[in-house]
Amino acid sequence: MEEAKVWNKEVFENIFKRKRVFLARLNGIQMALERYNSDKLKNLENELLKELDEMMLQEDVFWNKKSIRDWTYLGNRNTAFFSSESYSEKEDQSD
Numbered sequence: 001m002e003e004a005k006v007w008n009k010e011v012f013e014n015i016f017k018r019k020r021v022f023l024a025r026l027n028g029i030q031m032a033l034e035r036y037n038s039d040k041l042k043n044l045e046n047e048l049l050k051e052l053d054e055m056m057l058q059e060d061v062f063w064n065k066k067s068i069r070d071w072t073y074l075g076n077r078n079t080a081f082f083s084s085e086s087y088s089e090k091e092d093q094s095d
Contacts, residue, residue, distance in 0.1 A: 007065075015055070015058055015059055015062055016059075018055070019055055019059065022048070022051070022052065022055060023052075025048070026045070026048045026049075026052065029041055029044055029045050029048065030045060033045060
């Protein structure tokens with residue numbers, strides 16, 4: 001588990017913190033656009049929305065890698081658990 005935290009910080013620079021700060025910045029720009037009609041703010045918003053798409057893809061990659069790691073680490077335990085549950089149910093149905 002500790003390896004995933006280190007990997008997140010090294011590869012994604014803690015994507016969740018970055019996303020939180022980024023969304024606050026985007027929200028501030030969108031609030032300013034409600035008050036002022038500025039081409040500069042509109043262009044900045046468009047750039048940030050493109051970056052947000054990329055950040056969401058990175059977050060998706062993070063969760064995918066994490067789920068694979070968790071499944072690899074816990075997979076055999078879960079398989080044994082579900083197999084025993086399934087076997088137990090089959091015995092109950094055969095009675």
